Amino acid sequence: MSMFKDIPVDVGVIYEGERIRRKQMQVELGGPSIKEKFELAKVKPLNEVEDGKITIIGPDIKDMKEGEAYPLGILVEVAGSTIDQQLEGVIERRIHGYMNFIEGFMHLNQRYDIWIRLGKKSFQKGLNSFTYIGKVLYKLFKSELSIIEKAQITFITDPEKVKELYPCALEDYEARDARARGLKDEEVDKFYGCVLCQSFAPSHVCVITPQRYSNCGAISWFDGRASAQVDPKGPVFAIERGELVDAEKGEYSGVNEIVKKKSLGDVNRVWLYTAFDYPHTSCGCFEAVAFYIPEVDGFGLVNRSFKGVTVNGLPFSTLADSTAGGRQVDGFHGISIEYMRSPKFLEADGGWNRVVWVPKEVKERVKDFIPKEVVDKVATEEDAQNIDSLKAFLKEKDHPVVARWTAETAVEEAVSAEAIAEEGAMIPVVSAANLPITAGGFKIILKDAKIYAKKVIIRSMKDNKKAKG
Ligand code: SF4
Secondary structure, eight states, rough: OGGGSSSOOOGGGGGTTOOGGGGGGEEEEEEESSSSOOOEEOOOOGGGOOOTOEEEEEEGGGGGGTEEEEEEEEEEEETTTOOOGGGGGHHHHOOOHHHHTTEEEEEEEGGGOOEEEEEEEHHTTTTTOOHHHHHHHHHHHHHHOOOOOEEEEEEEOOHHHHHHHHHHHHHHHHHHHHHHHOOOOGGGGGGEEEEEEGGTTOOOOOOEEEBOTTTTSSHHHHHHHHHHOTTTTEEEEEEEEEEETTTTEEEHHHHHHHHHHHTSSSOOBBBBOOSHHHBBOOOOOOEEEEEEEETTTEEEOOOOOOOSSSSTSSBHHHHHHHHHHSSOOEEEEEOOOOGGGTTTTTTTGEEEEEEEOOEEEEEEEEGGGHHHHHTTBBBBBOOOHHHHHHHHHHHHHHHHHHHHHHHHHHHHHHHHHHHSTTTTOOEEEEEEEEEEEEEEEEEEEEEEEEEEEOOOOOOOOHHHHHHOO
């Protein structure tokens, strides 16, 4: 793009989705090893923004040691006679998309979770200053969103300054989220969709409703509406809700139609308020994962910044890998923290009555939104570190899932007794998430397969040979 001729590397959509591995990276900014990091957009009066100004507070990229990670705060301040504060969330989320246009530059996540890597090759080509990154952001903001009349961008790498501004950024996010609370899904006739993350997860479509915040936790229904209005050709679009097919599970005909279209037929059906069967897809930048724990018939929740292993022995990264990629994975669900505060949170699965384990930090953040009768019954890493101690904790507290254990055992016993009684009943002989079969030069993959047989014959290969001979 000629507008980027003063930038030492290429800039364009083809670089979206580019991954920079640890070995290829020059520096890391934010990310899991850095506690305080953020990106924030603010709408300001016209006279408080100096158009095109780029400021760096702290060491610049060229002053950073190769292979090291550093704190980073990104502040994008914009002004315009028709811009209002409601657009802050939308403008802020564009930072993710625009930074990923830069060759050899990777931006993941959002808000207080940002994780950025600059590749060695791009650094060697001369991308050694935040000034270049700021210029790209500035040019894209001005050219893509015409309502922005002025923009100034500040990069903060001084650890003390990042630390000082971090709580202010958290306050801003909370105020934004609080403004979006209260409206119900039933009260609107439009939802909003977002496909910004398709560069990383091609079949992913976020469906943003008043009571189901986007997976990344950065776009509310109000943000979606504002974005679709100012940039109707952008990644955020309106969804006509259509017919309510299932109120409990959250199935709408309009959602099914648009998801099918935008995922190019990969996803045909979405149930918004459940993690089972047809859950909302999960891209990769969700703030947290809800994961089903079959041993207790309940859900664990884990957020991105949780450092340890969860109660089932797996860390966030492994659970995130099982969830991400724009797929619908039964029992694994990428979600935002704000969605945990919603009355629609996993409503069809039992909501908070089905949640059995959550990191203490997350529980503290959403405590006021957990029903009073269950709040003390949800374990944290301090109460349970493995499934056995979790079971003991849930029993002791009489968590609502405990009642399901007895009910389910009774049903299972009744079903198996019935199966045995029924002459010739079929038993499952193979169950697998992916079952490949090779036949006639084709590989056929059966997903979530369960194969039933009336009779199972086990014959040794020697017998076979004998029989043939
Ligand atoms: S998580 Fe969803 S709403 Fe957020 S940027 Fe990605 S697609 Fe858009």
